[in-house]
Amino acid sequence: MTQSLSHQLPEATPRQLFIGGTWRDGSRGKLPVENPATGELLVEIADAGVDDAVAALDAAAAAQKSWARTPARERAELLRRAFEAVTERAEEFATLMTLEMGKPLAEARGEVTYGAEFLRWFSEETVRIAGRYRPSPEGNARQLVTRRPVGPCLFITPWNFPLAMATRKVAPALAAGCTVVLRPAALTPLTSLLFAKVLQECGLPDGVVNVITSTQHDTTDAIIADPRLRKLSFTGSTGVGKALLKQASENVLRTSMELGGNAPLLVFEDADLDEAVQGAYLAKLRNMGEACTAANRMFVHADVAEEFGRRLAEKFGSLTVGDGLAEGTDIGPLVSEQAREGVAQLVSDAVAEGARVLTGGEKVDGEGWFYQPTVLADVKANSALLDEEIFGPVAPITTFTSEQEAIERANACSVGLAGYVFTRDMDRILRVGEQLEVGMIGVNQGLLSNAAAPFGGVKQSGLGREGSHEGLEEYLETVYLALPDPYRG
Numbered sequence: 467m468t469q470s471l472s473h474q475l476p477e478a479t480p481r482q483l484f485i486g487g488t489w490r491d492g493s494r495g496k497l498p499v500e501n502p503a504t505g506e507l508l509v510e511i512a513d514a515g516v517d518d519a520v521a522a523l524d525a526a527a528a529a530q531k532s533w534a535r536t537p538a539r540e541r542a543e544l545l546r547r548a549f550e551a552v553t554e555r556a557e558e559f560a561t562l563m564t565l566e567m568g569k570p571l572a573e574a575r576g577e578v579t580y581g582a583e584f585l586r587w588f589s590e591e592t593v594r595i596a597g598r599y600r601p602s603p604e605g606n607a608r609q610l611v612t613r614r615p616v617g618p619c620l621f622i623t624p625w626n627f628p629l630a631m632a633t634r635k636v637a638p639a640l641a642a643g644c645t646v647v648l649r650p651a652a653l654t655p656l657t658s659l660l661f662a663k664v665l666q667e668c669g670l671p672d673g674v675v676n677v678i679t680s681t682q683h684d685t686t687d688a689i690i691a692d693p694r695l696r697k698l699s700f701t702g703s704t705g706v707g708k709a710l711l712k713q714a715s716e717n718v719l720r721t722s723m724e725l726g727g728n729a730p731l732l733v734f735e736d737a738d739l740d741e742a743v744q745g746a747y748l749a750k751l752r753n754m755g756e757a758c759t760a761a762n763r764m765f766v767h768a769d770v771a772e773e774f775g776r777r778l779a780e781k782f783g784s785l786t787v788g789d790g791l792a793e794g795t796d797i798g799p800l801v802s803e804q805a806r807e808g809v810a811q812l813v814s815d816a817v818a819e820g821a822r823v824l825t826g827g828e829k830v831d832g833e834g835w836f837y838q839p840t841v842l843a844d845v846k847a848n849s850a851l852l853d854e855e856i857f858g859p860v861a862p863i864t865t866f867t868s869e870q871e872a873i874e875r876a877n878a879c880s881v882g883l884a885g886y887v888f889t890r891d892m893d894r895i896l897r898v899g900e901q902l903e904v905g906m907i908g909v910n911q912g913l914l915s916n917a918a919a920p921f922g923g924v925k926q927s928g929l930g931r932e933g934s935h936e937g938l939e940e941y942l943e944t945v946y947l948a949l950p951d952p953y954r955g
C-alpha cells in the first residue's frame with residue numbers, strides 16, 4: 467500500500483477526533499482509510515479508544531443544558547450557516563466522498579445538495595417546535611403540553627452516504643436542542659470530520675457535536691452503556707440494528723433505526739416502458755446499487771418482460787465504469803473487496819440456478835473493486851439474489867401475470883423500506899400503494915429521497931422516520947403540566 471493519492475485529499479480535511487470543540491489524536495493509534503478505486507491507502511487518521519469515546523460523551527453531556535436553553539432562533543441560524551457553508555464547499559465534500567467510498571463525482575455533488583438540504587430544512591423547523599394549552603374535558607383544570615430535547619444522542623452512520631446520513635441525524639438533533647456524539651463508519655470517516663470542522667467554523671458551541679472515528683465497536687458500546695446517553699440513532703444493516711436495539715434496551719434509550727431494504731420494483735403491462743427503464747436504472751444504479759432504497763427485485767409483467775429486460779440491458783451496457791474522479795464515469799467501484807466478492811457470489815449462484823445474463827455479470831479486471839452493471843432475467847423465485855440485499859449494480863428480473871401476484875411476491879420479504887411502481891392506471895397506483903408493505907413508494911419514478919419527506923421503513927427496515935417534520939419528533943420528549951382551574955377561587 468502507498469500514500470500516493472493523499473495529495474488529492476482536500477487540504478482542510480481533519481485527521482483527528484473532534485471532542486469538546488478541540489481536535490486531538492486517538493488513544494488507540496491510527497485508522498487507515500483506503501480508496502476503493504485503487505485499493506490504496508488514502509490517509510491514516512486518529513483511531514479512538516474507549517477513553518476518547520467517554521470523553522466525547524462527557525463533552526456532549528456537559529453542553530446539553532446550555533444548548534437546550536439556547537434560543538431556537540440561534541439554533542436555527544447556526545444550521546442555516548452550516549447549510550450555506552456546506553453548499554459553498556460542495557466541491558471539497560464531493561471530492562472527499564468520491565475518494566473514500568468511490569461514488570462518481572457527479573453523484574457525490576448530488577449527495578452534497580441532498581445532505582445540505584437537511585441543514586436548511588431543519589433550520590426552518592427549529593423555530594416551529596410548539597406545545598399546547600387547553601382546558602381539560604371536564605372543564606375543571608388546565609393542561610400545558612410542552613416539548614423538550616431528548617438529551618445527549620449517539621449517532622452511528624454507514625459508509626454509503628457519508629454526508630447525508632450524518633446531516634439527516636445531526637440537523638434535527640441540533641434543531642431540537644440535543645447534543646451529539648457522531649461515530650461515522652470506519653470506511654468513510656473523513657466526510658464527518660470535515661462536516662464537524664465546518665460546524666465549528668459556523669460557531670458551534672464546544673461539545674454540542676463531537677466526532678469519534680474508530681476501528682472498534684467497544685467505543686460505542688461504552689457510550690450506549692452510560693446512563694447519561696438518552697438516544698441512539700443508527701443507520702445500517704438490520705443485523706447490526708437488532709444487536710444495538712438489545713444494547714439500547716439496558717437503559718431504555720429512545721432509538722431510531724434506519725435499517726436494510728430490499729426494494730421491489732413493479733412494472734405493469736400498461737407502463738410507459740421508457741419511464742420504467744429510466745426509473746429502474748435510477749432506482750438500481752444510484753450509488754452503484756449501494757443504497758438502502760435500491761431496487762433489488764424487479765417484478766415485470768410477463769407481456770413486457772422481454773422488452774423491458776432488453777432495454778434495461780442496453781442502458782446498463784452503455785455505462786462507463788471507472789474511477790469516480792475521472793471525467794465521464796457513470797459507475798464507480800464498490801466500497802471494498804469483500805463487498806465485491808459478496809455481489810459476485812450472489813450473481814454466480816443465481817446464474818448456476820438458471821438465471822440468464824442480459825449484460826455484465828463479471829468483476830472488472832485490474833485495480834479497485836469494480837463490478838460490471840448487470841441485468842439478469844429468469845431469476846428463480848427462491849434465489850438468494852432476491853432474498854438478500856445485493857448492495858451492488860445488479861438488476862434481477864422476474865415475471866408475474868396478475869396484480870395480486872405481484873403484490874404478494876413483493877411483500878414476501880422480512881424488510882420493507884422502499885418500493886417502486888410503474889403503471890399508467892391511477893386506481894392501480896392507489897391499490898398497490900395501499901398494499902405494498904414498505905415505508906416509501908416511488909410512482910413512475912426511481913428516486914424518492916427528499917429532506918422534506920419522511921424517510922424510513924416498516925417491518926425489519928427499522929423504527930422511526932428521518933427528514934420531514936417526523937424527523938424532528940424523534941428528538942423531542944413530550945412533557946405535560948397539570949394545572950388547577952384558574953377560576954377555582
Ligand SMILES: NC(=O)c1ccc[n+]([C@@H]2O[C@H](COP(=O)([O-])OP(=O)(O)OC[C@H]3O[C@@H](n4cnc5c(N)ncnc54)[C@H](O)[C@@H]3O)[C@@H](O)[C@H]2O)c1
Pocket residue numbers: 622623624625626627631649650651652683686687701702703704706707709723724725726727757758759855883922927928
Ligand atoms: N434505512 C436507511 O436509511 C439506510 C441508509 C443507509 C444504509 N442503510 C443500510 O446499511 C447497510 C449498509 O451499510 P453498512 O455496511 O455500513 O452497515 P453496517 O450495519 O455493517 O454498519 C453500519 C455502521 O454500524 C457500525 N457497526 C457495525 N457493527 C457495529 C456494532 N456491533 N456496534 C456498533 N457499531 C457497529 C459500522 O462501523 C458502521 O458505522 C445496508 O443494509 C443498508 O440498507 C440503511
Ligand SMILES: O=CCCC(=O)O
Pocket residue numbers: 626627630756757758759915921
Ligand atoms: O442508503 C440509503 C439512504 C439513501 C437515501 O437517503 O436516499
